[in-house]
Amino acid sequence: MKKDKITIAELIQAIEGELISGEDKLDRTVENFGATDLLSDVLAMGKSNYALLTGLTNVQILRTAEITNACCVVIVRNKQPQPAAVSLAKRNGIPLILSRLTMFDACCRIGRLLENPDGRIEGSPNTAGT
Amino acid sequence: MAELKDRQIRLVHELMYQIKVHQVMNRNVVSLPSTATMREVQLCMKEKKFSGVPIVDNGNLAGIISIDDIITAFDHGYIEDQVGKHMTKNVMTIPQNYSVITATNIFKKYHFGRIPVVKAAGTQELVGIVTYGDILSHLLMQVNAIAEHFETIETLSKRDQSQGNVYRFEIVQDNFDLAGVASTTIKKYLQDRKILPDIVRRIAIICYEAEMNVIIHSLGGYMEVQIQDDLVKIVIVDEGPGIPDLEKAMEPGFTTANEKIRSLGFGAGLGLPNMKSCADKFSIRSSMETGTEIEAIVYTVEHHKDLDKKKT
Numbered sequence: 195m196k197k198d199k200i201t202i203a204e205l206i207q208a209i210e211g212e213l214i215s216g217e218d219k220l221d222r223t224v225e226n227f228g229a230t231d232l233l234s235d236v237l238a239m240g241k242s243n244y245a246l247l248t249g250l251t252n253v254q255i256l257r258t259a260e261i262t263n264a265c266c267v268v269i270v271r272n273k274q275p276q277p278a279a280v281s282l283a284k285r286n287g288i289p290l291i292l293s294r295l296t297m298f299d300a301c302c303r304i305g306r307l308l309e310n311p312d313g314r315i316e317g318s319p320n321t322a323g324t
Numbered sequence: 325m326a327e328l329k330d331r332q333i334r335l336v337h338e339l340m341y342q343i344k345v346h347q348v349m350n351r352n353v354v355s356l357p358s359t360a361t362m363r364e365v366q367l368c369m370k371e372k373k374f375s376g377v378p379i380v381d382n383g384n385l386a387g388i389i390s391i392d393d394i395i396t397a398f399d400h401g402y403i404e405d406q407v408g409k410h411m412t413k414n415v416m417t418i419p420q421n422y423s424v425i426t427a428t429n430i431f432k433k434y435h436f437g438r439i440p441v442v443k444a445a446g447t448q449e450l451v452g453i454v455t456y457g458d459i460l461s462h463l464l465m466q467v468n469a470i471a472e473h474f475e476t477i478e479t480l481s482k483r484d485q486s487q488g489n490v491y492r493f494e495i496v497q498d499n500f501d502l503a504g505v506a507s508t509t510i511k512k513y514l515q516d517r518k519i520l521p522d523i524v525r526r527i528a529i530i531c532y533e534a535e536m537n538v539i540i541h542s543l544g545g546y547m548e549v550q551i552q553d554d555l556v557k558i559v560i561v562d563e564g565p566g567i568p569d570l571e572k573a574m575e576p577g578f579t580t581a582n583e584k585i586r587s588l589g590f591g592a593g594l595g596l597p598n599m600k601s602c603a604d605k606f607s608i609r610s611s612m613e614t615g616t617e618i619e620a621i622v623y624t625v626e627h628h629k630d631l632d633k634k635k636t
Contacts, residue, residue: 233589237529238598242522250589257504258589261511261528263521277341278501281334 199223200307202266202289205245208303209293211268214280216289224265229301233258247300253278259288266290270297339466342501345427346420348462349441349452355380358387358408362397365389365407378440379411384448385440387411419445420452424459431456466501473502489551495538495562500588503539507531510549517551519624526602527556527622533595534560534618540585542615554625555604564615570608574600 203220206213213220226244228236233254236246242263248255251273259267266289269275275283275290283290293300355378356365365377369391379387389411397403397410417440418427430439441452473496491513493506511528515521531547538545538560545562567573574596581591600606603620610616 231589232592234592234594234598237533238594238601242525248589252588253501254503254589257508257532260508261504261525261532263525277338281338 199225206291208307209295209300211291211293214290215283216287219289222265229297236262249297251275253282256282256288260286268293270295270300339463340425341423343424343462345418345422345424345441345454348424348458349454351452353453357381360407362403362405362407366394375437379407380450385415385450387413388415415440417442427454469496469499491549493547495535495545495547497542497544499539503535504532506535506547523624529602530558530599530620533599536590537595538562540581555621555623558620560618562615566612566615567610570610
């Protein structure tokens with residue numbers, strides 16, 4: 195069965211993420227996705243209620259998220275956000291998620307979850323090697 | 325009051341993490357090769373009033389000579405020797421991408437006067453030198469800029485009470501840390517007025533792109549947002565230098581932004597076209613004498629726009 199919406203909690207599970215802020219929004223649904231290191235692209239994307247996956251760690255990822263009504267921000271490749279980014283995320287209650295996966299792997303995991311939402315029950319570590 | 329002080333301390337603390345060594349360091353390093361004599365180093369120190377000179381061979385840091393080393397050289401009579409033999413090797417360095425908090429900790433712990441800055445961790449390629457004073461003055465500048473910014477927001481909220489619907493923000497050149505603060509503030513005002521989320525979003529994007537443009541490309545300027553009954557008008561004016569080829573600047577993908585801006589996730593040449601597509605009406609004028617002026621209008625009442633379209 196195909197699915198086009200997942201919750202933030204499901205997203206975190208799929209990408210083995212660590213939630214830094216916005217704990218109260220775990221059951222919100224994610225309708226769209228954007229994966230890029232180019233915030234200009236996100237601003238021109240014309241979508242809202244989306245998960246922003248990025249390798250950037252600066253405060254602008256959260257400002258962009260706020261401006262464009264993103265529902266959460268994921269920093270990939272085990273990078274640490276800058277302190278100003280963390281404090282802005284906490285202040286605005288935007289879920290900020292850290293993942294050790296690469297951008298490609300994180301996207302694959304999410305893609306798989308959307309294709310086969312029941313597969314997630316098996317747990318995510320069976321995707322090693324992607 | 326206690327809360328305000330706490331906020332100030334937290335702000336400085338955050339800045340210390342945000343500011344990187346390469347932003348504050350001195351790039352014009354005066355250095356000598358290890359074949360130079362102690363005498364040459366001494367003369368260099370005397371001329372430039374330095375108390376330490378890095379020794380660099382083929383761009384890589386080999387050691388450092390301090391004023392103490394020179395005094396000892398005079399004392400023991402080897403002032404004409406080459407420095408290679410007498411310099412301090414295994415100098416403590418700091419990679420340029422480290423935050424100044426690390427540099428500050430090193431200064432505190434070892435009481436050095438300066439730390440040589442290397443290109444990356446694990447390399448010896450010298451790219452600059454940093455002193456405690458460099459860090460302090462940069463920090464003061466930043467704190468000052470932020471204070472000014474908050475003053476603007478405060479005056480703004482005062483204006484808000486008196487005028488009701490005109491908001492003006494000063495935008496400072498190169499101040500990336502505050503980019504988007506004005507736009508997020510505007511966004512909150514619009515949300516409070518119960519304007520449809522999608523329209524608020526388009527206006528916020530225009531403001532944010534505008535803010536970024538002024539910060540990246542201009543000498544500074546301001547943004548004025550007028551909220552009227554059925555539309556929002558955004559006017560962005562900068563002090564120059566102006567856009568040489570406006571037609572080209574409106575092409576998606578055309579950019580003059582540098583590597584630093586791109587590394588922050590901006591400068592892809594999508595800003596102006598994106599502003600245009602988010603706006604219902606968009607006009608731009610630019611002169612190499614006076615700068616650039618942009619006016620964007622977004623209708624906040626959906627049917628108004630539809631009527632407009634039917635007419636045309």
